[in-house]
Amino acid sequence: xxxxxxxxxxxxxxxxxxxxxxxxxxxxxxxxxxxxxxxxxxxxxxxxxxxxxxxxxxxxxxxxxxxxxxxxx
Numbered sequence: 654x655x656x657x658x659x660x661x662x663x664x665x666x667x668x669x670x671x672x673x674x675x676x677x678x679x680x681x682x683x684x685x686x687x688x689x690x691x692x693x694x695x696x697x698x699x700x701x702x703x704x705x706x707x708x709x710x711x712x713x714x715x716x717x718x719x720x721x722x723x724x725x726x
Contacts, residue, residue, distance in 0.1 A: 657700050659722040661715045665689030670711055672722075676704045684722050687715055702726030 668688035672678060683695040684704070702724040709721050 654702070654725045656705070657698075657702060657724045657726045658720045659684060659696060659698060659724065661687060661696060661717060661719050661721050663687060663689050663694050663715075664717045665694065665715055667709045667711050667713050667715055667721070668693060670707060672704050672707070674704050674706060678702060678704060678724060685709075696721060698722075698724060700724065700726035 665687040667685060669686040672684050678698050679701050680699055683697055685696045687694045705725050706723040709715055
């Protein structure tokens with residue numbers, strides 16, 4: 654299996670986690686939601702797999718391009 658890094662598309666604040674390590678995810682699933690300029694931006698996986706790591710916590714700042722999660726796909 655491949656280790657897949659999930660990156661943020663935008664700078665903002667992690668507003669909501671929708672998965673945890675060990676969860677099975679499918680392509681198109683929302684892993685978390687980032688709030689930026691009063692908009693909620695979903696972070697979506699493009700691959701099926703198992704969540705290995707969540708690298709940010711709710712309310713933490715997130716930079717564009719930052720790795721926010723790792724899945725085993």
